[in-house]
Amino acid sequence: MSKNTLALCRQAPYGNALAREGLEAVLAAAAMDQAPAVLFFGDGVFQLLQQNPQAIAEKNLRRNIQALPMFGVETLHVCKSSLQTRGIAPDAIAIPGADIELVEDCGSFIRNFDHVLSF
Structure with a gap:
């Protein structure tokens, strides 16, 4: 019996390493044919916006x-309430290439x- 996994992306894109590490974990799992579902929740929805992080190096x-x-x-699953709140x-x-x-x-x-x- 196969187990299903969800990656819950809750962090804003910058300020700590969790957002990057989460995406890298999803990509690594997907490269091994173990792609988890992904839900952007809370401040994680900011990861989906156009970004210009050069100003903060x-x-x-x-x-x-x-x-x-x-x-x-x-x-890509996105929490509707998180979008509305923000x-x-x-x-x-x-x-x-992605369905939202x-x-x-x-x-x-x-x-x-x-x-x-x-x-």
């Missing part, structure tokens, strides 16, 4: 996110997984 995480569909992670319109988060699926009830969505990795 950081690498752009956008490339990691854009690589997800190439590694088989073709659906004033982000759903059409502001287009990722080439808004999740209304994140608690129920998360409970569908055997393992949840929180980044």
